[in-house]
Amino acid sequence: MRSTTMQRQRFLFAALGLLTLWRWALLPTLELSPDEALAVFRVKHGQIGGFLEMGPLVPLCAKLGMLIGGACEFGVRFFAPLLALAASLAVWRLMRGLFDAQIAGWAVVIVNVLPAFNLAAVTLTPSTLMFALLPTLALCLRIALLHAQPLHWAWWAAAACVMGTVLVQPPALGTLAAITLVFVLPERLRHHLHASGFIVVVAGWVLAMIYWLTCQNGFGWPEWRLVPNLFRWIVLASPLLLMLFVMAARLAFERATLMSQRSLPLAMLLPLATIDLLYGPHDRWPDMGGAVWMLFAAMLLAHRGTVLGGVASEEKISLRTIAVVLAALQSAFLLQTDLPRTLGLPWRFSRQITPGSEYTHFFTADPSKAMRGWRESAKLVAAVLKDTRGDGPWFVIASDWRLAVELDHYLGQNEPVKSLHDDLRGHGGRSAIFVTDDPAAIAPPATLQARFARFEVLSVARVMHAGNEVRWLKIFACHDYRAPDF
DSSP: OHHHHHHHHHHHHHHHHHHHHHHHHHGGGSOOOHHHHHHHHHHHTTOTTSOSSSOTHHHHHHHHHHHHHOSSHHHHTTTHHHHHHHHHHHHHHHHHHHSOHHHHHHHHHHHHHOHHHHHHHTSOSHHHHHHHHHHHHHHHHHHHHHHTOTTOHHHHHHHHHHHHHHHHSTTOHHHHHHHHHHHHSSGGGGGGGGSHHHHHHHHHHHHHHHHHHHHOSOOOOOOOOHHHHHHHHHHHHOHHHHHHHHHHHHHHHHHGGGSGGGGHHHHHHHHHHHHHHHHGGGSOTTOOGGGGHHHHHHHHHHHHHHHOOSSOHHHHHHHHHHHHHHHHHHHHHHHHOSGGGGTOOOOTTSOOOOGGGHHHHTTTOOGGGGGSSHHHHHHHHHHHHHHTGGGOOOEEEESSHHHHHHHHHHHOOSSOOEETTSOOGGGTTOOEEEEEOOTTOSSOOHHHHTTEEEEEEEEEEEEEETTEEEEEEEEEEEEEEOOOOO
16 A cells, blocks of 8 residues: 555656646746836846835846746746746645645646646746745644744744745735734634744844835725636635635535644634635736635635545545536636636726726636737837837836836837836837727826927738737827826
8 A cells, every 4th residue: 555655746846847848838828927027127127135016035036037048928938837846846845744645646636737726837927926825834834833933944944934925915914924824713823923033033023014115105905806716716725626725625614723833734724715715706817826825725625525424435436527527627717728718807908998897807807818819919119109209209008017027028129118107207219109999998097198399100900810809009109298297
């Protein structure tokens, strides 16, 4: 029996290696999403240390990847499959320590068929790092608790992981709540709340928060919308796995306070899932950072699916096989086809809508447009810029930061593409190309018109991909920028 288990584990690790190679092969097949293009923009223009839309660890990873693989999709995402591999190994090591190798193997299998995890494994967004940091954090807490030393190295490693989550996706309140619940849920661990190890972890979070607060000018909590989030969970976890997650969490909660360290996956799951329920719909595609709770749900499901009594072994195997196959098919569906545009996920990349039309648009929004048609859009702008070369050095303004960073990357020019919120005072006397993807726009915004002597429409283009419209582009010429007097 032991020999059979070891053979299965060797097969599992070999499969993870092949899966990592397959994910590397997928990296160049999708254009950069706005978050990825933003990371490249910050690297290119020396803005790595800030917190514009994401923490500094994401552009830092992009920079290191581009040093290895070049300034292309493969280079930007080079570390994404490796981070997914690290997350899988952390899940395996944690579950083997808490339970056994068989349950650990099932946990890794479930994790690697999750659509959200597979999406994070082939893109470089905050979610990619969160999926690696959180299970590593849980593993460090497990090691620290095993050794029972006040300042064991695992406490410091856990503190580093906590700081990393803040430097990826501040303020990381779910991370701090999850760590606290690890020690609150089992009664025999509550004394750690006033021990030096826990204080080290909290101090790491506080230091990272201080750095964040010194780098940004304030933040606001996004609006709560429940119904779109439930649909988002179905898409990211697959319907059958999501139902099984709920069942496993309910069964685990009944015995959580009696399981000591074995309650760790449930303790990590509850606050992370709660935060994602409230604020997850505001994650842009393909950033699934809030969906990291699914890793811990997979751990619970692997445990309950293996030890659950009252169910015949054949039925358990059949149910596990069906759930895994369906989730794997859904992952492939999301990664390699244009069919996701029919799913209707109302996230920030979607076209602007009014509150009254939101639930109608819920079924027609286009998630895949975030990673489609950017090269074609840049080619259109480049053609317009080429026609204006004889009239002096023109610069480019985009209607929002997402369009700006995508054009900046795919145009490949040294001068950064500006957005409407950027400072333009150094461009006095120059003319600009203004680009918007708002199909209703008939002119540049009034604030922009006031700063230029005149404007004219240069081009209106419909950007297509695989026979489907992904965006409209309207390009305006704005002549003779007049810098403000102050």
